[in-house]
Amino acid sequence: MLEKKIRINQPVIGEEEVEEVSKVLRTGMLTAWHGSGEKVSEFERRFASYVGVEYAVAVNSGTAALHTALAACGIGHGDEVIVPAMTFVATANVVLIQGAKPVFVEVDPETLCMDVEKFQNAITENTKAVIPVHVYGSPAEMDAIMDIATDRGLIVIEDAAQAHGATYKGRKVGSIGHIGCFSFFASKNMTTGEGGMITTNDAEYARRCRLFRTHGQEEAHMSVMPGLNYRMTEFEAAIGLVQLSKLERLNAIRARNAEILTGSLKNIPGIVTPTFPPYVKPSHYVYTIRVKAGPKRSRDALQKYLEENGIEAAVYWPNPVHLHPLYMGLYGYQRGSLPVAEEASDEVLSLPVHPKLSDEDLRYIVEKIKEFFSEF
Numbered sequence: 001m002l003e004k005k006i007r008i009n010q011p012v013i014g015e016e017e018v019e020e021v022s023k024v025l026r027t028g029m030l031t032a033w034h035g036s037g038e039k040v041s042e043f044e045r046r047f048a049s050y051v052g053v054e055y056a057v058a059v060n061s062g063t064a065a066l067h068t069a070l071a072a073c074g075i076g077h078g079d080e081v082i083v084p085a086m087t088f089v090a091t092a093n094v095v096l097i098q099g100a101k102p103v104f105v106e107v108d109p110e111t112l113c114m115d116v117e118k119f120q121n122a123i124t125e126n127t128k129a130v131i132p133v134h135v136y137g138s139p140a141e142m143d144a145i146m147d148i149a150t151d152r153g154l155i156v157i158e159d160a161a162q163a164h165g166a167t168y169k170g171r172k173v174g175s176i177g178h179i180g181c182f183s184f185f186a187s188k189n190m191t192t193g194e195g196g197m198i199t200t201n202d203a204e205y206a207r208r209c210r211l212f213r214t215h216g217q218e219e220a221h222m223s224v225m226p227g228l229n230y231r232m233t234e235f236e237a238a239i240g241l242v243q244l245s246k247l248e249r250l251n252a253i254r255a256r257n258a259e260i261l262t263g264s265l266k267n268i269p270g271i272v273t274p275t276f277p278p279y280v281k282p283s284h285y286v287y288t289i290r291v292k293a294g295p296k297r298s299r300d301a302l303q304k305y306l307e308e309n310g311i312e313a314a315v316y317w318p319n320p321v322h323l324h325p326l327y328m329g330l331y332g333y334q335r336g337s338l339p340v341a342e343e344a345s346d347e348v349l350s351l352p353v354h355p356k357l358s359d360e361d362l363r364y365i366v367e368k369i370k371e372f373f374s375e376f
């Protein structure tokens, strides 16, 4: 049995989180029916201030954040929402659940974020919104997206589930579109176990998000709009507050780790290391290389080799969303529909870059990758 196990991601949880959760548990106030308990409200205030927006609304997952955002914008039957094909399926599922149609578009071959020109070409008279995704924490091309959206009267909902603290031309993601959505799932740069946050400068969107997360109740048992129970608990918010206070420091460690990996891997033939435009600061959620397949030198073979050597590497995502059976069946997408996203899905491999990696771990990851390629 191999001793070493380097995980693709690991939450950084310390005594501070344990203490803060214990304090909440001792109060006996675990949650509030309206979702705005003391800790949740404090977490919302701090998160809004960190991202640089007026309002933040906490919910219980990133999926809930996206769903709530769509509902608050009034997106429903007959509407189309443009979604990049390289994303986690949640980005599209929430559109479908709202009764609208996700329309998948190609991604930029370098950043794997939405291709702006393809986005523009996909707009129809039914298009109501677009959801740019900051893939792996690398910001989408927000200026061009906002220009097109403004021109065509579209709502922009940023999927920042992987991009806590990332910036685009000096602005934090989640503050650039009309609404931003974050996930606090356990693997993310900051976590509450499960959880999510919506950010916006629009008071009416914020009000509707608050209503939607608690069955549309303005007062208890007085629903004024449809909704669900998407509330965050007080103890999750207590974890979130501590995690938020560590985010910048931990992101800086991720950036350093990414630099070390790039320095060591960039000259290996067969590997393409990630690059970013000079005006963005990514959050480095994962470190994603492209493996250009040669004989016996496939991405899957490298993943298996790393796995056998105790290194967890992951494929985000083995199928672009348009090739999930659900969406192939609903809209007739097939292999070949969006070739850039499909090629990326065949080649991407995400390596660990999280702050718990030691220098020795990083050296070991590099050594094993070099070893794999030296055989060919």
Ligand SMILES: Cc1ncc(COP(=O)(O)O)c(C=O)c1O
Pocket (backbone or CB within 6 Å): 061, 062, 063, 064, 087, 088, 090, 091, 133, 159, 161, 162, 183, 184, 185, 194, 195, 196
């Ligand atoms: C790009 C993207 N969007 C949405 C989500 C959904 O977030 P959650 O898992 O918190 O529901 C994720 C989470 O993994 C994600 O990576």
